[in-house]
Amino acid sequence: MSTLDERGLRVPGAVIELARTLQDAGFPTWCVGGAVRDALLGRALLDFDLATAATPAQVRRLFRRTIPVGIEFGTVGVLDRDGRMHEVTTFRHDVKTDGRHAVVEFGASLDEDLARRDFTINAIAFDPIARRLHDPFRGREDLLAGVVRAVGVAEERMREDRLRALRAIRFASRFGFEIERETWVAIEASAAHLTRLSPERVKQEIDKTLEQVDAPSVAFARWRDAGAFAAVVPALAQVPDGTLAAIDRLPRAVTPTRPLRRTLRLATLFSSLEGKEATRALRALRASNQEISVVGALVDGWQRFGTALEAHLVAGSLPSDPALRRIAADVGRLRVNALLRLGAAHWAGDTRIAPRLVRQLFRRLTHIAFHDPIEIADLAIDGDDLRQHGLRAGPALGRVLQHLRHLVIEDPSRNQREILLALAGEWIARGDAAPTSGAERASGHE
Template sequence: MSTVRPIAPGAVRWIVRTLEEAGYETWAVGGAVRDALMGRTSVDWDLATKATPKQVRRIFSRTVPVGIDHGTVGVLARDGVMYELTTFRRDVQTDGRHALVEFAERIEDDLSRRDFTINAVAWHPLRDEFYDPFGGEEDLSAGRLRTVGDADQRFKEDYLRILRALRFAGRFDLKIEDVTWRSLVGLAYRLQTLSPERIRDELIKVLSIDPSPWRALSLYREAGVIDVLYPEIGALREGLWDDAIAVVNALPVGRPKLRLAALLRPVVESDAVGLLVRLRLSNADTDAVARLASATDLPSADLDPTLLRRWLSRHGRAVMRGLSRIEIASARSGRGSKNLRMVVDSWSRLRAELRTSPPLKVDDLAIDGGDLKKMGLKPGPVFGEILNELLEHVLEEPQRNQKAILAHEVEKILQRRSVKIDGEADSL
């Protein structure tokens, strides 16, 4: 077994000691143990115990029923952190999406139902003892990802494990064992039976926490998962795909929406929006990602200021910031048409223009609908048409965004439209 030893927080040892003294075997399991074997630090400690949720809640005074129907109780420890304790379980029935479980007596039963060997290693914080019945530590040492037991059976129990396999292999730079790979490729079509939310959450995890998401995304494509779940992206020709994932890879962790927008920039706008809706992102996130994905490139720094203001008026500050980051990542990846100096110059020119506080949208105009009513116009579609025409006027000459000047412009607009400024004026 590895010479690398986990270092559990004192609160974890206290919880384990309390349960063991009460007669309930308890182990640390999951990501914290796996990460320790890889020499990584983990802050998420999950515990598996023989105690039932009812018994856990009787032993500890501060608990939270975070998933009590599935045997999970959160214990608020002395350090103020909540640690999740789950009763040993075994699967009774599965349908590819959900599992019916029952409580078990042994840690062996609990580990045998887990997805991959690297996640089926337990560690006892008091005895400093590993329990690894499926060779997870050996697989980690060999850089290998393998299912616990029969691969087909594991994936058929929950098809989400296909996506988890690709995410783990990408994040930890593991080679998926041949039998496991053939099984997940053969069953990839069954991913369509999963809920959009579960599919979305797996993709967001790849884009959020993986410092090199290109590996997992490349596996998505190689396994045929992209074609099953995201055909809009799968339709990209090789060069566009390579460019997109190179840019995604150059963007920072913790920015999943920015990375998703970069991935979707080569996709036709209507297809990108359809994909985002299918993922069931919030309306606000769908709008933000779609606008960034479909935005035209940053304008050249040597363009006329009017054109710069028109670009800002169309896209806004948020898109400017996000697109600047994407184009900088593109330049750094060596896949873009612009070098870093060109992108920075464009960004600097746009920022300089913003510092002058130009009117960029109708709400910035010195005249509004109330003023048009005072001029004798009846509310109607004409209001929007006039205000948009005024906006075009001040985008060319921002200094003319003054009420008196714009009122005069309204008169000229109405004269061109043959509309009289009186109480009987048509609302067009």
């Protein structure tokens, strides 16, 4: 909507019903927050939040089904007739803040409530009954101009809540907006204080950027240039532009059913690091164990094999099948596709590499990963076969199986029971499977 006209703003009937109940009881009530902003921009709507003059106790008396989701901050969850929850928050103003959490006081006016918000584009209220906007900080003008601007004095807004620096960057990147000069200066000044944020909140902001922003490179370049990465993810303080550009070439996860998309974008963000360095950084951000494992493996695989694969592609060739089998075996057949997608995101910006050859690499490596024997479980024999031929259980047995796996990766035609048993016998006879440590020899395993 080019004019951002409130006449086109649509509010769900359940929200109108809640607002009417509050207003009929004598409590002015307004829709506020991101849903109003996004509705004015003509974007898909989030849940509408309500701000009201009613106290939490009065809200709970007016509605039969409520949830105390944040009573100390004035927020009550009200369930509509379909069981969907809507947040209703009392008008409030901040009494004091530690840079992240505020102590609030009720009894404020709507304007006082809007004045405590972060950016003008988020400080617009809409009365769903009278169907009128209240915009004391001219947020609608900033929406039209494509500008993220702090409410009031930018430095004060950042000091009240350090997370606002990262939110400003995300909003600007999500909507393709500029950041107003005073607000950007305040973000830069706030960067050194971002260590006050919990690692979980920083990780959440990274995830939101990866999920909500079509081209995250702009957002993360701003993180880097403002000094945010240096403060909260030092390993990414000098993340290259090329790495950031690669993220943009990967689709974002628009639905919860595509979680790998966000994980792949996250792996690409860390892909200029060594695998262990990326793992340490993610652990410091309190990422889940599964995410640390997947991202760490992809980054490690990229650092180990990306340069060699790129050299082949630049030369107009594919690696040999044994080389591709080694890659698939090392990375794991279930992660080969993700590694190739990470690589393709990097290579798409290289004019020396023909897209046709990248597609051929995809087909060839994927076929090898799922059809050739690359894992111990793919071998034509197992531990029971080796024990039947005189090899005791223990570390030596595992070494023999690993040796056979390497031989089969080099030449899959060896993956036959009799051939593998003969090769195992030769290796054992040479003493190559003997214990390598005193503790192992003392155990009696051979």
